[in-house]
Amino acid sequence: MPLATMKEMLLQARSEKRAVGAFNVTNYETAAAVFKAAEAEGRPVIVQLYMRLFDTGKARDLAPTLRAMAARSPVPVALHLDHGSTVKQAEDALAWGYTSVMYDGSRDPYPENVKWTRHVAQYAHALGATCEGEIGHVAQGDETALTDVEEAVSFAKDTGVDALAVSIGTAHGYYKAEPKLDIPRCAAIAEALPDVPLVLHGGSGTPLGDVRRAIECGIAKVNIATEFLDTYIKSTLRTYQDLNGGFVPPDKLADPIIDACAAHVRRLIRFFSGLD
Numbered sequence: 001m002p003l004a005t006m007k008e009m010l011l012q013a014r015s016e017k018r019a020v021g022a023f024n025v026t027n028y029e030t031a032a033a034v035f036k037a038a039e040a041e042g043r044p045v046i047v048q049l050y051m052r053l054f055d056t057g058k059a060r061d062l063a064p065t066l067r068a069m070a071a072r073s074p075v076p077v078a079l080h081l082d083h084g085s086t087v088k089q090a091e092d093a094l095a096w097g098y099t100s101v102m103y104d105g106s107r108d109p110y111p112e113n114v115k116w117t118r119h120v121a122q123y124a125h126a127l128g129a130t131c132e133g134e135i136g137h138v139a140q141g142d143e144t145a146l147t148d149v150e151e152a153v154s155f156a157k158d159t160g161v162d163a164l165a166v167s168i169g170t171a172h173g174y175y176k177a178e179p180k181l182d183i184p185r186c187a188a189i190a191e192a193l194p195d196v197p198l199v200l201h202g203g204s205g206t207p208l209g210d211v212r213r214a215i216e217c218g219i220a221k222v223n224i225a226t227e228f229l230d231t232y233i234k235s236t237l238r239t240y241q242d243l244n245g246g247f248v249p250p251d252k253l254a255d256p257i258i259d260a261c262a263a264h265v266r267r268l269i270r271f272f273s274g275l276d
Helices: 006-015 028-041 052-056 058-072 087-095 110-126 149-159 183-192 208-216 226-243 250-272
Strands: 020-024 045-050 077-084 100-103 130-135 163-166 198-200 219-224
Touching: 006 020, 006 077, 006 130, 006 163, 006 219, 020 028, 020 077, 020 226, 020 250, 028 045, 028 058, 028 226, 028 250, 045 052, 045 058, 052 058, 052 087, 058 077, 058 087, 077 087, 087 100, 087 110, 100 110, 110 130, 110 149, 130 149, 149 163, 149 183, 163 183, 183 198, 183 208, 208 219, 208 250, 219 226, 219 250, 226 250
Parallel strands: 020 045, 020 219, 045 077, 077 100, 100 130, 130 163, 163 198, 198 219
Antiparallel strands: none
């Protein structure tokens, strides 16, 4: 199936009160697991790469493989730059065939965030791609700034983003204490922006009951990075330990790792789709 844009799948998901899983991949094996899970469930999926991989060249090298995998897939797939921090990263992503980009100016003063997010959104739209922005700030080792409803409305209008990441109490990485999501804030933002799908960053380890309530209140994209990549690492370690010093060709070694990761992703896809 031809590559999809994020906007197509998220607008439909929001109207149906479900969400599309967006999973961070770093290599062929993690990507294969995401494709396998989405295809088993017959659900659209967003395959995303963290911005660091666009600076190291890995995202460029992976792009042809991901595009080929998407072309063979029977489900809609969007390829996404996650947390782009520079215009160059966004431009490179689009040049390499990614169909969606995020410009994350959430740490910047509001005018700067608007200026550069709008620039990236206009650049993406001119190429038939889509753009995600963030207002408020979902933390990782720094302070969270919850999204203000009025500011979210102004930001969406001023930038023209296709999806808006909002801060309602989640954080990136694993939690030290259980998060408390501000679901009424999410609902108020969604009511004020009925045509803009909302994005939940920091999905790893967030109580699924809270995720479900957020989806019912306008969240249409849920980002999963830490827990998925942690599953990959732990599955790899277990597989090596099971060898007990023996040898298996690396392609065969990868098969049970892919299967374990796909099972994890499949459970999340089902949940985000309201099936579990």
